[in-house]
Amino acid sequence: MARGSGGSPSQPGARRGTASALNWVGEQLAVVGPDPHGAIASLAALMPPESGVVTVVGQLAGPDDWAFLTEALPIAVPPGSAARLAVSGAGMDAAGSGPPAAALARQLQADVYAPSGQLLLIPGGGMFAIDGWRWFAPDGRVRRGGRRHPRPHWEAEVDTLVRHAAPGVRAYAVPAGIWLFTDAPHLPEPGLDDLVLAVPMDRDRVTVVLGRPGTPPPDAEAVFSLVEALDPSMLIASYGDAAGAALQLAGTVARHWDTPVEVATGLPTLDGADRLVSVSLDADGQGWWTPPVSRLRCTADGPPVPVGPVDFLADLRPAGPGSYRLNERWVVEATQFGLWVRPPFAGQHLGDVRRRPGQSRRLMILVGLPGLPLPDDVLPVLHMLLNRLTAEARARVDFEPAELDHLLTPDSTDRPDVVLAAQRSTPPRWWHRDSRFFAVLLTVDGPTGTVRTDAGDVEPGQLGEILAAYRDPDPRPVLLIGSAPVAPDVEQLLADQLQAVTIGRRADGWWASLPRRVDRQPRPAIRLTTAFPFSDDDLATVLTPPRPAPPRAPSGPPGAAPLQAPFGPAGAAPLRAPSGPSDAAPLLALAPVPEGFPAGDGSRTVVAARGPDQRQPFRLDGRPVTAWEFAIAVADQRPGWAGRPEPVRLEVGEIAEPMLRLLANYLRAPVSARSRLVADVPSATAASGWFTVTPRDGGVDPSSVDPHQRSFPQR
Numbered sequence: 001m002a003r004g005s006g007g008s009p010s011q012p013g014a015r016r017g018t019a020s021a022l023n024w025v026g027e028q029l030a031v032v033g034p035d036p037h038g039a040i041a042s043l044a045a046l047m048p049p050e051s052g053v054v055t056v057v058g059q060l061a062g063p064d065d066w067a068f069l070t071e072a073l074p075i076a077v078p079p080g081s082a083a084r085l086a087v088s089g090a091g092m093d094a095a096g097s098g099p100p101a102a103a104l105a106r107q108l109q110a111d112v113y114a115p116s117g118q119l120l121l122i123p124g125g126g127m128f129a130i131d132g133w134r135w136f137a138p139d140g141r142v143r144r145g146g147r148r149h150p151r152p153h154w155e156a157e158v159d160t161l162v163r164h165a166a167p168g169v170r171a172y173a174v175p176a177g178i179w180l181f182t183d184a185p186h187l188p189e190p191g192l193d194d195l196v197l198a199v200p201m202d203r204d205r206v207t208v209v210l211g212r213p214g215t216p217p218p219d220a221e222a223v224f225s226l227v228e229a230l231d232p233s234m235l236i237a238s239y240g241d242a243a244g245a246a247l248q249l250a251g252t253v254a255r256h257w258d259t260p261v262e263v264a265t266g267l268p269t270l271d272g273a274d275r276l277v278s279v280s281l282d283a284d285g286q287g288w289w290t291p292p293v294s295r296l297r298c299t300a301d302g303p304p305v306p307v308g309p310v311d312f313l314a315d316l317r318p319a320g321p322g323s324y325r326l327n328e329r330w331v332v333e334a335t336q337f338g339l340w341v342r343p344p345f346a347g348q349h350l351g352d353v354r355r356r357p358g359q360s361r362r363l364m365i366l367v368g369l370p371g372l373p374l375p376d377d378v379l380p381v382l383h384m385l386l387n388r389l390t391a392e393a394r395a396r397v398d399f400e401p402a403e404l405d406h407l408l409t410p411d412s413t414d415r416p417d418v419v420l421a422a423q424r425s426t427p428p429r430w431w432h433r434d435s436r437f438f439a440v441l442l443t444v445d446g447p448t449g450t451v452r453t454d455a456g457d458v459e460p461g462q463l464g465e466i467l468a469a470y471r472d473p474d475p476r477p478v479l480l481i482g483s484a485p486v487a488p489d490v491e492q493l494l495a496d497q498l499q500a501v502t503i504g505r506r507a508d509g510w511w512a513s514l515p516r517r518v519d520r521q522p523r524p525a526i527r528l529t530t531a532f533p534f535s536d537d538d539l540a541t542v543l544t545p546p547r548p549a550p551p552r553a554p555s556g557p558p559g560a561a562p563l564q565a566p567f568g569p570a571g572a573a574p575l576r577a578p579s580g581p582s583d584a585a586p587l588l589a590l591a592p593v594p595e596g597f598p599a600g601d602g603s604r605t606v607v608a609a610r611g612p613d614q615r616q617p618f619r620l621d622g623r624p625v626t627a628w629e630f631a632i633a634v635a636d637q638r639p640g641w642a643g644r645p646e647p648v649r650l651e652v653g654e655i656a657e658p659m660l661r662l663l664a665n666y667l668r669a670p671v672s673a674r675s676r677l678v679a680d681v682p683s684a685t686a687a688s689g690w691f692t693v694t695p696r697d698g699g700v701d702p703s704s705v706d707p708h709q710r711s712f713p714q715r
């Protein structure tokens with residue numbers, strides 16, 4: 001908020017140099033006087049043009065500036081135009097003489113508008129004259145105007161209410177509308193640097209600011225008696241400790257007019273990107289934060305609901321009004337009390353939970369359904385949610401149940417990033433924290449290679465999805481710290497699921513498994529030549545950009561060259577990809593098409609045969625194959641499908657979600673399967689009946705790494 005300081009216009013002085021020249025920031029808008037940081041010009045440039053009026057904005061430092069303005073204005077204002085002199089005090093009587101604006105009106109023989117006291121420039125484009133604007137005519141006539149420019153339609157009604165405040169309530173005119181708070185003995189007058197004066201003005205609706213830091217919330221009935229005459233399209237904003245009173249007032253207005261009323265969860269403010277957010281101040285005015293939900297809509301019945309998208313969740317798939325899908329088993333819903341992390345189907349609990357009140361100073365995160373125990377798979381989801389919050393928001397989080405508060409305590413600097421191990425497990429002595437790696441501590445059963453936790457055994461596919469929830473969007477390679485070696489095929493599976501270099505210790509040393517995609521030539525696991533923490537040359541080797549895969553062309557008729565399986569079993573015969581129609585054909589049959597198979601709607605669809613188990617979930621040419629081999633077959637038959645945003649639908653019978661993710665990662669394209677056939681996923685997860693996963697961006701893209709430079713921070 002910029003505030004002009006009026007110099008004394010009554011004393012003549014010499015004209016200032018070229019530094020005082022008018023700075024034109026618009027066709028009819030100029031800045032005059034000192035503006036060392038450009039703040040005045042930035043705010044002035046946002047003002048809407050005023051037809052037939054030249055506006056000059058500035059803060060004049062003394063008589064020299066006034067003298068220059070007196071000389072420059074006749075040149076700047078063409079005949080037949082009016083002038084708006086947006087300089088504090090320009091419309092105020094000066095000592096021993098009349099207002100400077102009156103003299104300029106006579107000199108220009110044009111109308112001049114000027115503030116009679118202090119003038120404030122308002123973020124978002126607007127001006128607010130504390131004591132009102134005055135209109136000066138060339139013939140000496142003077143007329144008073146409103147306080148705001150551009151003048152909103154609600155101004156006269158609001159300023160009338162200011163003069164008729166209810167007992168026990170103080171009322172002030174502010175740029176955005178009216179400010180109401182509890183009157184108290186010896187309460188000081190607000191200063192011109194109060195944040196409430198920086199709330200942007202909305203010309204279409206008035207803002208009612210309720211409360212003041214350091215005072216109790218005003219009486220809701222007294223406030224309603226004052227504002228009930230206003231248009232119910234009003235926005236009610238809470239300030240200080242008035243969040244509850246603001247919601248109560250909004251509910252009363254909504255019931256009175258039987259129309260929704262919006263409430264800002266703090267003072268509406270423009271952030272650094274000129275986006276409208278709400279800033280919530282603590283009751284004492286000392287601390288502040290930006291709640292993740294900026295506005296709530298109150299209705300005559302029902303709990304308040306968020307207005308518009310929640311910015312830090314907006315990239316997630318929607319799961320209903322104000323709700324977003326964290327994964328296929330958990331959604332997060334924005335509510336009046338904060339955030340609710342719950343299963344997709346909350347049933348009878350929805351109404352009661354949504355009516356829970358909140359606190360303006362804290363962010364409540366409610367997890368699960370009332371009375372039901374929390375499953376273990378919610379923990380990585382909560383980590384992912386916390387990682388999305390700003391530091392200021394995380395510092396104000398309260399979990400319910402409180403047993404989850406340990407998630408808010410930063411891990412020791414000597415602990416790995418993730419511990420998926422039995423209790424009392426500790427990292428081996430050779431390990432120490434290295435910021436270049438995303439470290440994962442595992443308890444691995446030596447004979448079987450199974451990963452064990454206190455909650456039970458973890459399948460390889462589950463392990464990758466759990467680590468992804470903890471890791472995203474961490475860009476570092478994954479370092480596996482196991483009590484025994486992780487099987488090489490599990491390491492490769494993790495690298496493919498995470499799309500990240502994954503390093504693990506085997507009996508013969510350290511190995512790095514590299515993520516695979518059909519658009520790149522696959523590389524086998526690389527043995528590192530040095531021990532942990534590894535040399536720079538070793539890291540450069542594993543991060544060397546892979547060569548792009550050679551261009552693929554659709555396979556020809558039967559008898560075409562066989563498809564090699566780069567990572568198939570040793571000595572395995574080559575696979576032959578069944579032939580198909582052109583790349584543009586929407587149906588790819590890698591197995592006999594069942595009789596009565598629907599003709600389809602033109603979506604890209606692959607018909608495949610199911611394999612014997614999760615590790616070999618598909619069949620090609622009658623032989624079990626891995627997901628990687630299957631992806632190669634699809635890419636060879638339909639090279640134009642890889643790397644495209646259109647989903648590839650899979651008709652293969654029952655399939656697990658991690659396997660769909662693998663295919664999406666390999667093809668760099670969304671992959672869908674029928675919801676009812678995806679294991680452990682509710683059949684109603686998608687209205688269309690299809691369950692879709694998208695490819696995962698694993699962070700460090702090897703194609704963007706220079707192997708001859710350090711790719712990570714110094715240790």
